[in-house]
Amino acid sequence: MAADLNPDWLSCLPSSWSYGVTRDGRIFFINEEAKSTTWLHPVTGEAVITGHRKTPDLPTGWEEGYTFEGARCFIK
Numbered sequence: 001m002a003a004d005l006n007p008d009w010l011s012c013l014p015s016s017w018s019y020g021v022t023r024d025g026r027i028f029f030i031n032e033e034a035k036s037t038t039w040l041h042p043v044t045g046e047a048v049i050t051g052h053r054k055t056p057d058l059p060t061g062w063e064e065g066y067t068f069e070g071a072r073c074f075i076k
Helices: 005-013
Strands: 017-021 027-031 037-038 065-067 072-076
Touching: none
Parallel strands: none
Antiparallel strands: 017 027, 027 037, 065 072
């Protein structure tokens, strides 16, 4: 199960880690030491839920969302 977005939760990252936000609002984590990224928090192993969003390029009634593993999906 993914964790809710919580600034305290994000601030508990290990010292070699930071986080970023994609243009569509997804949170990802950056391991500066290993030069790698992941959708899962390095301590909890959980993805951050940023919610569904409606985009103008989707057909009427459809929303874009993400699974707990970070995979993109579409919801009608």
